[in-house]
Amino acid sequence: MSTTFRDPMRVLVIVASTRPGRLGTAIADWFVRVTKADAEHGGIAVDVAHLAELDLPLLDEPEHPSEGAYVHEHTRRWSQRVAAADAFVMITPEYNYGMPGSLKNALDFLYHEWAWKPVAFVSYGNTSAGTRSVQMTKQVVTTLRMMPIGATVALRIADSTSDGQVVESMQIEETARGVLAELTRVADAMHPLRADAESVGGPIDGLTVDLARPGDLAEVLVLQRCCWVEEALANDTLDLAPLHETLDELRESSKQWRLWCVRRHGRLIAAVRARAHGATWMIGRLMVAPDYVGKGIGSWLLEYAEQMAPAEATQFALFTGQRSERNIGLYERAGYALTSAESMPPHSVYLTKQRALVG
Ligand SMILES: Cc1cc2nc3c(=O)[nH]c(=O)nc-3n(C[C@H](O)[C@H](O)[C@H](O)COP(=O)(O)O)c2cc1C
Known part of the structure; x- marks a missing residue:
């Protein structure tokens, strides 16, 4: 009975690359750093999940994830982390014109936990700045009832990074802040669609x-x-x-x-x-x-x-x-x-x- 307000909005930043020496960690650190003041100001809690640290095996659950009948502890842990989030930021590279298998696998592990939440992308790569990876991922996330937002950060490695770090640029930082702002607006708007927004009978439907x-x-x-x-x-x-x-x-x-x-x-x-x-x-x-x-x-x-x-x-x-x-x-x-x-x-x-x- 102590709470007067709902919990703060929670954004889960997912670092897709699992490759030793990955650039993804520096990109996630940069995103969290440049959006930190806005997140604090807006009462937004940011959690970062490194798929490399989650150590999910290739999907090893016997039942379809929509059943939620997980038999493995690693799935239950991942499920809790994703379920607790109101919105996602996927930090993803492009591998062979597509998304890394690690990201597809992490998505496939769960089902309801993703649904009715917005997702933003911070992509990176060579020629296309990871945008083909994002396009492929959009097809998957919409099947899971996530909503990809329009605002996006796409970094061409040669232009936007130096010595394994994102180079300082007001313009890209503004874009990152715009991503967080749009993401949280859409998360608020989508919240009533979610099963955890208490859907109560009431005298009229919906x-x-x-x-x-x-x-x-x-x-x-x-x-x-x-x-x-x-x-x-x-x-x-x-x-x-x-x-x-x-x-x-x-x-x-x-x-x-x-x-x-x-x-x-x-x-x-x-x-x-x-x-x-x-x-x-x-x-x-x-x-x-x-x-x-x-x-x-x-x-x-x-x-x-x-x-x-x-x-x-x-x-x-x-x-x-x-x-x-x-x-x-x-x-x-x-x-x-x-x-x-x-x-x-x-x-x-x-x-x-x-x-x-x-x-
Ligand atoms: C297996 C593999 C495939 C790649 N394919 C592409 C590609 O199709 N397009 C591209 O722009 N970059 C490609 N790259 C380059 C990556 O974008 C670049 O190495 C990036 O740093 C990978 O992200 P990570 O360091 O976080 O793993 C590829 C890299 C790897 C390891």
């Missing part, structure tokens, strides 16, 4: 619920303002905190609350937040995009937030506008009753519901 990431807050703020316009009309006042909250204030308050985002096909369509206050599970800012109102999403999300309460919580509580009849009706149908509270935001009423004892 809904996912996930704890917010800091990067979600601007979108939440837009939805919040949009939803509270109706509250302003219903209560005949603009004196409602959710209408005026700034992004910085939302960022600050989100450290105290757990905030869940509901998406449908990637679009934020609803949100709710909650936090413990003694034995009370305070629920707030329940919002549903206007074009999704009336489909049962509010009641369902309220129930979802209740289910997230810690074991110690004995009651649920929330505030709503005193003239927000539709909201009050929704809460009363969910078992809430109007109650008095010591301190109330202006123009609001307080509702509580005892938690049903389980077992």
Whole structure:
């Protein structure tokens, strides 16, 4: 219950070459170094996997990887590493106009772990700067439901390296930073497609619920303002905190609350937040995009937030506008009753519901 946000985004940099004396290590070090400040600033955790160190044999799992029934420890370790990632950067050379066999083998070992995540390439080689290797790899990664992004770094060894190191160049460094930026944007957009974005039944199909990431807050703020316009009309006042909250204030308050985002096909369509206050599970800012109102999403999300309460919580509580009849009706149908509270935001009423004892 300690986390208020989802885990930081994790980028796995995969060094494909296993050749003793490989250039790949220096290229990976360079990529990590020139993107480090951006990664730190964006709260992105970068892990580097050297296929040479993983020591995967040629595929030796008896079952198809889509079964996930791995019998070997080396596969389980690789599986955990890839599953933990939100996006990949493949540092790959070109061998005989194609990808190194080590990369194809490492890809073949797994299945679901790769799916619905973006992949970027940092390629290198002689005449074609490794681009033919990338083209071949794209065919494989798309089969695994990865999404190759457009931004790419392609290094011609003779032009871009010297003494086994990438030469200093503002232009290539900018390109590398652009790769990380695009990769993480696409990773965020693809996240709702993933099985680990909790796909919960809900009243309509295609809904996912996930704890917010800091990067979600601007979108939440837009939805919040949009939803509270109706509250302003219903209560005949603009004196409602959710209408005026700034992004910085939302960022600050989100450290105290757990905030869940509901998406449908990637679009934020609803949100709710909650936090413990003694034995009370305070629920707030329940919002549903206007074009999704009336489909049962509010009641369902309220129930979802209740289910997230810690074991110690004995009651649920929330505030709503005193003239927000539709909201009050929704809460009363969910078992809430109007109650008095010591301190109330202006123009609001307080509702509580005892938690049903389980077992
Ligand atoms: C088996 C092999 C095949 C290669 N084939 C190509 C090729 O088709 N195109 C190319 O541009 N470079 C080719 N090269 C040159 C590599 O791009 C270059 O040696 C690079 O440093 C290999 O990456 P690594 O040092 O990380 O293993 C080949 C190198 C090897 C070892």
